[in-house]
Amino acid sequence: MSAIAVVSSSVGAPPQDLDAEQSVLGSILLQPASLLEVVDFLRPEDFYRENHGQIYRAAIALQEAGEPIDNVTLGSELDKRALLERIGGRAQLALLQEQVPTAANIERYARIVKEHAQRRRLVSAGQHIIGLGQDVALSAEEAIDQAGASVFAVGSDRAERSAPISDLLVDAMDRLDSRQESGRGLSGISSGLYDLDALTGGWQGGDLVIVAGRPGMGKTTAVLDFAAQACTAGVPVAIFSLEMSRGELIDRLLCGKARVSSHRYQSGGLNDDELDRIARAAGELGNLRMFIDDRPGLDELALAAEARRLKLREGIGVVVVDYVQLIHGRRRGQDPDRIQEVSGVTRTLRQLARELDVPVLAVSQLSRAPEQRTDKRPMLSDLRETGELEQAADLVVFVYRPEYYKPDDNPGIAEMIVAKHRNGPTGTAEVRFRKELMLFENLARREA
Structure with missing residues (x-):
């Protein structure tokens, strides 16, 4: 697996880092308690690949229910949601775990995933702002107000913990x-x-x-x-x-x-x-x-x-x-x-x-x-x-x-x-x- 870093996406491709996404999921399988380090700021929708988000969502569900998280229980949870085959089966879960040598860096991996998710949302907000600027039904002040709200929403979940x-x-x-x-x-x-x-x-x-x-x-x-x-x-x-x-x-x-x-x-x-x-x-x-x-x-x-x-x-x-x-x-x-x-x-x-x-x-x-x-x-x-x-x-x-x-x-x-x-x-x-x-x-x- 290639080294994980925040890098610029190629022209035209949405910002993403699939290696980082896989490392977050592998870390959770390797050490389930590591989920607590990231769950308060990393959301399922932050994952670029939908399958990765579904796996993460299932892990959160197990954690909230007080159930253990491992290949068997996570596979069962995904199967109940009719998603197991879609994500690649239990073999894919095993592969995710094998790709990560330690869960010690999960917060770093999660921050990278979050960074790219925020950049994607910023791109989306920019496209929305362009539309606001072209909407003649809005006054300039109304458009500016809505544009500011769009940008604020992108970074509103970056506040410090405690x-x-x-x-x-x-x-x-x-x-x-x-x-x-x-x-x-x-x-x-x-x-x-x-x-x-x-x-x-x-x-x-x-x-x-x-x-x-x-x-x-x-x-x-x-x-x-x-x-x-x-x-x-x-x-x-x-x-x-x-x-x-x-x-x-x-x-x-x-x-x-x-x-x-x-x-x-x-x-x-x-x-x-x-x-x-x-x-x-x-x-x-x-x-x-x-x-x-x-x-x-x-x-x-x-x-x-x-x-x-x-x-x-x-x-x-x-x-x-x-x-x-x-x-x-x-x-x-x-x-x-x-x-x-x-x-x-x-x-x-x-x-x-x-x-x-x-x-x-x-x-x-x-x-x-x-x-x-x-x-x-x-x-x-x-x-x-x-x-x-x-x-x-x-x-x-x-x-x-x-x-x-x-x-x-x-x-x-x-x-x-x-x-x-x-x-x-x-x-x-x-x-x-x-x-x-x-x-x-x-x-x-x-x-x-």
């Missing part, structure tokens, strides 16, 4: 400089809130935990506090943030850790003492093993693949998702029923919790139903676009702050309502909410 918090803190401190110039015997992982832990026993491996509430209640703040607490206890955490950027999350972490007003931090009005506290907080946070992925438009397959990769490489013990309704289902565009799409995402998250044996803390929106009631406290029936959310969750925790509706009703007090607990009691834990710090903390213990 970044360690130590790297992100450097950017956070730079942003701050610019503004200034202008535990307790639990069976699971502690939330950091002892009354909540008393109800839940801590976050348990394999559990899907839904953290829900109406807008403004502090759902993101809560799961970020839970994540920081886990990391402080030595548990690596993966955060998939589809609503807030990495920078916004880091800013919140810094303010909470340093106990500095988020408003003063954002406005650049910190005094010397506060700046010192921020610097110390950055030093402490930089030692945490927290990984943040803020790719917009993340789909369930890419999320699961990245979580598996981080489990394999970093040993993550908690997965945080903010929030469920922003994750694209794998059948997006094929099924007009949004509830069914969210149900599919929910099943993926629950399966991921079981597979990785980690708690998955997933934020969810609520419907407007509480606004219509005298008692605004959420109920399980309020879960928005639930589908299987309520059924699939092992634990449902509602975040509720009475003062949001009545400023004089228990100001500074929030309720963590455990509305569903598959393996324990339900109930309500009262905690303190420091709005200026965007932080939940324990109330002082009462003497018995």
Whole structure:
């Protein structure tokens, strides 16, 4: 087999590298776990040869079903799809495996395949843009807008996977400089809130935990506090943030850790003492093993693949998702029923919790139903676009702050309502909410 490299295609031929495609497939057959290294960015449609894409798609199907991948199982899967003979039979699968001496370079091979796929899409986009330029029914501005969208779509899946918090803190401190110039015997992982832990026993491996509430209640703040607490206890955490950027999350972490007003931090009005506290907080946070992925438009397959990769490489013990309704289902565009799409995402998250044996803390929106009631406290029936959310969750925790509706009703007090607990009691834990710090903390213990 010839050496694999990204080379210019001959004139008139679409960009392609069949050797690289074969090497990706051979690597998967040689070492099935290597599929996790590429599945989040390499799609079946990225393969130039359709047969190669079909083989790759079948391998993904086996991986998602938790089945082993080898010549026998892959051949059987292709046979079920009436594709085995079309791709050349089991002999072709054996040949693919024999052509690759090691699976160590699969990511390099996959990047080459992806590179050529993007070039083919760029050629297609160029042809589309020519058509836009010749379409007299469109204004020049409309044509330019559609042309830009076409080019953007070509590279929209090239975003980074995740970044360690130590790297992100450097950017956070730079942003701050610019503004200034202008535990307790639990069976699971502690939330950091002892009354909540008393109800839940801590976050348990394999559990899907839904953290829900109406807008403004502090759902993101809560799961970020839970994540920081886990990391402080030595548990690596993966955060998939589809609503807030990495920078916004880091800013919140810094303010909470340093106990500095988020408003003063954002406005650049910190005094010397506060700046010192921020610097110390950055030093402490930089030692945490927290990984943040803020790719917009993340789909369930890419999320699961990245979580598996981080489990394999970093040993993550908690997965945080903010929030469920922003994750694209794998059948997006094929099924007009949004509830069914969210149900599919929910099943993926629950399966991921079981597979990785980690708690998955997933934020969810609520419907407007509480606004219509005298008692605004959420109920399980309020879960928005639930589908299987309520059924699939092992634990449902509602975040509720009475003062949001009545400023004089228990100001500074929030309720963590455990509305569903598959393996324990339900109930309500009262905690303190420091709005200026965007932080939940324990109330002082009462003497018995």
